[in-house]
Amino acid sequence: MSDFGGPLTLSLDKDELVCVAGDQEVDLYKVRSGKLMVFVNDGTKITPLAYLGAGEYLGELSFFDHKPRSAHVVAIEPCELIKIPVNELEKQAPKWLITMASHIAQKIRTTDELIRTKGIRRQNVESIKPLSIEDQRHYYQIIESRL
Numbered sequence: 494m495s496d497f498g499g500p501l502t503l504s505l506d507k508d509e510l511v512c513v514a515g516d517q518e519v520d521l522y523k524v525r526s527g528k529l530m531v532f533v534n535d536g537t538k539i540t541p542l543a544y545l546g547a548g549e550y551l552g553e554l555s556f557f558d559h560k561p562r563s564a565h566v567v568a569i570e571p572c573e574l575i576k577i578p579v580n581e582l583e584k585q586a587p588k589w590l591i592t593m594a595s596h597i598a599q600k601i602r603t604t605d606e607l608i609r610t611k612g613i614r615r616q617n618v619e620s621i622k623p624l625s626i627e628d629q630r631h632y633y634q635i636i637e638s639r640l
Contacts, residue, residue: 501576508631511551511566511574513639518562519555519579524548527572531564532632539629541621544569554601556582557594563605565636 502525505511511522514533524545531543531551542564545551555562556579582591624632 503574503576505568505572507568507570508635509568510639512562513565513636514562516562519559521556521577522551523575525573525575528570529566530569531566533564537633539624539632554598558598
């Protein structure tokens with residue numbers, strides 16, 4: 494457990510969803526162990542955005558700006574997460590820091606939307622490899638079962 498006093502430890506099995514894009518829940522998670530995939534979908538096309546491991550955080554945009562989740566997150570192996578409730582933010586952080594973080598989150602969301610609609614040109618940049626069709630079907634079925 495952490496110093497916050499409010500966090501919960503969660504255990505996830507492989508293929509268990511942490512969140513789905515559009516979820517209203519805005520708590521922060523720290524990965525204690527295991528590996529997660531952050532991804533978006535366009536219909537049945539699944540695009541991985543990031544892989545998260547021990548020591549990394551997820552949900553920070555929603556944690557700071559209280560807006561719905563922007564991506565899906567699934568455990569790709571058994572995981573243990575620390576869930577930090579959003580109400581801990583106001584208890585622990587000064588108001589000016591919360592305001593600044595909220596503005597940064599909005600700038601990131603604006604940039605994400607621009608990339609989503611206009612695309613991005615990559616030159617000599619190593620990117621995350623796309624999933625196989627079978628893997629895309631697998632993760633699409635997982636998010637469909639949640640909706």
